[in-house]
Amino acid sequence: MLEKNVTLSFKGCVQGALMCVPVFPGVIALGAVFGTVAAQKGLTFVETILMNSIVFAGASQFVAMEVYADPLNWATLIAMVGVTAAVNMRMLLIGASLRPWLGQVPGYQTYPALFLLTDLNWLLTVARYDKGDRDWGIYLGSGLIVWAVWSLSVIPGYFAGSLITDSKAFGLDVVLPAFFVALLVPLWKGKRQTVSWLVAGLVAWATWALVGGYWSIFTGAIAGALAGAYLDE
C-alpha cells in the first residue's frame, strides 16, 4: 500500500505554502486572540512566544490557558499537559493517515516534519493527495508557512490585547467558546454525533457539578469517544 513515487521538491513546498494563503486571515485572527488571552492571563511576552511556537496546536493552547493559574503549581502543570493530550488526541489519527504517502520517505525527514502537523495543513494536503499529487513538499511547505504565520500573529494580539482593560464589555471572553462552537457545527453528520455529544455533555455536566475544575473535559471526551466507538453503523 506504500506509495513508491513520492518526491520532495522546492516547487512543491512553494505550492503548499501558496495553498494556505486563503486561510491566513483565520490563522492570524486566532493567533492574535491567543496573544490577547495570554496577556490577560499574565504571561510574559517570552512565555507567550515560547508556548505558541513550540506547542503549535491552537485549540490545546487555549484550553491549557483556561486551566492555567499564576503561580503555577505541579497539579495545574500536570492538568495543562493532560488537557493538551486530550485535545490533541485526534493527531494520532491524522498522523496515521499520512503513513501510506510518507512511508517510503526516510524517517530522519518525516519525523522532524511531523512537528508541523496541524488539522489545517493536513486537510489541505490530503485534498491534493486525493488528486494524485505525490510531492510531499506540499505538506512541508504548508506546515512551515502556517507555523511562521501563527508564530508572528501572536505578537500584535499580545500588545493590542493588553490595551483592552474590560474584555467582557468587548465580548472577548466569548471569542474562544464561540470558535469551538463554530468548529463543532460542521462535525455533525447524524445520529452518531447526536448520541456521542449528548453522552459527552451529560458526563461533562455531572463531572463539573460533582468535582468542578476541568476534569469534565477528560471525562466528557472519553465518554463521548466510547459512545461513538460502540454505536453500530
Add this chain to the structure above:
Amino acid sequence: MSEGALSADTMFLIAVLGMASVTYALRAGGYWVMGRLTITPKMRRGLEALPGAIIVSTVLPIILQGGLAVGLCLIVAAIVQLKVKKEYIAVFCAAVAAAGLRAAGL
C-alpha cells in the same frame, strides 16, 4: 508582566515542554503505530468521535459558569456558522452579541 516581558518562569517552561512533548508524541505516534498495526473500525470510530466530544465537554462548563448571556452568544455563533460556514465571522458575531448584551445589562 511585572517581572519584565523578557523573563520566563521555570515552572511555565516545564509546562510548555510537557505540552510540546505530549503533542509531538501524538503527532508522530499515530504515524509510527500505523507502520506496525491496523486500527480496528471501533478504534477509528472512537477517535473520530473525540474532537466533537472534546468541544462539547469544553464549552458546556463555560456556559454553565457564564450564564444566559454566554449561552445566547454561542447560539448566535452556531447559527452564523450554519449559514455562512466561516469560523471568523461566527466568532465576530458572537463577540458583537456579547458586547451588545453586556451593554444592555444582561
